[in-house]
Amino acid sequence: MKRGWERFVCSLLMVVLVSGYGYAEVKSGSNATPPPYREGELIVKYRDHVSEARRMAGHSRHGSKRKKEFRDLHMEQVKIRPGLSVEKAIREFEADGDVEYAEPNYVLKATNVPTDPKFYSTWGLTKINAPAAWDNTTGSAGVVVAVIDSGIDYNHPDLKANMWVNQSELTGRPGVDDDGNGAVDDIYGYNAVSNSGNPMDDNGHGTHVAGTIGGVGNNGIGVAGVNWSVRIMACKFLAASGSGYTSDAIECLQYIKKMKSRGVNIVATNNSWGGAGYSRALSDAINAQRDILFIAAAGNAASNNDTTATYPAGYNLPNVIPVAATTSSDGLASFSNYGRRSVLVGAPGYSILSTYPNNRYVSMSGTSMATPHVAGLAALIKAKYPTQDWRGIRNLILSGGDRPVSLSAKTVTGRRINAFGSLTCADSRVFSALKYPSIIQPGVATTLSALSINCANPAGPVTVSLSGGEVMTMRDDGVSPDLAAGDGVFTVSWIPVRAAETFYFSSPVGAETVTVGK
């Protein structure tokens, strides 16, 4: 793994080689400008067991100050010495033996796009077969989805009843952190921009997302969401402008993790934002909450995420579900990113009508709008199958969908979600190669992986055969390089002997042949 400084230089140079996997040449962006970041700041990851005194001594040496601490991640948001550039500060910190890595505090943005709405309707709910799904369940007040975004207008009449409420703060004393979670008066969630307990939306994006997840159904007004009943927790990190910082996104993840550890039944976070470079800190923060699905917009650059990774959708973590946007005729939306090996599924994301602050309803487009259809479905599945964990829920989302032609070469599953299909899944098979080297280097170990599931469950055994007749068994045991046991992604480490190879991936639910270097 490269250290932060090297990654930073590489991103300036545009091309980062990420150790030869399926999408090997990862470019930092589609244009020559480096990812924007906040001047005067870093995110610093300390080695485990570095004491508070040593950290403080380090700040004294570097002339820096701690702005925020992400305690269980051993990270800090740091204000660097005045006049020092971010790149020089990264070099200084990474030369420090107590520091594991340091990186810029990247800017992230809401991923909606301006379009001319052709019509105002919740066609997306019909398309994903939500009305039929609602015969099974309309959701549960016992299931929570956290919206990491610009906040939520928690007073909106179509959202108010479905907002998650922190009872001890609702009934507690104003100005007091009644539940001792580090946030004062956090009744509906948290605001990492103002460091307060008030996540009111001053942009509109987060309120729109929330309405798709859980606009109150059957109340005679406005719009329904994928869930008629659910609890939505708000965490605001995007400012009124629609952009925010990686450090504040991490703070939201930490708040959500803490509330989950206290028993709040958070099944997923909705992440309709992105656009920054690779952040090891953000990846580590998402990986630290494996038991919460991280549902992420694929991006709106109309580009191929297999070759031009975008984050956070591009983090190679098993709980991340990258989502492409589809149209009412089941095409891939013109703006939507895609990725045969990197974007898992599609969902409606064009001209989506939903809630907006101050009792309004508007149509918006983007992978931002596709993502909450999937986050909403995660909650609906959890309502019907309370004992399913993140793995089963993810796999039911992936296997329950329909297969429009437009998505077959553009996503891993080739599917657009279908809520009814997920809730009533029976013998629905998904098989796809995920990782393989795009350039083979003989003698250098690399990882091969494949998704093999039938509805909620892994479908093994999975094998991969090579040109020379070798057969390797892929494992879903959580032992490195496999990331998670029992999640239906099967993995094997392999040392190539030839520079060209034909891989034949096979399991009881499917097979795929991939040729590289020929």
Ligand code: CA
């Ligand atoms: Ca509190």
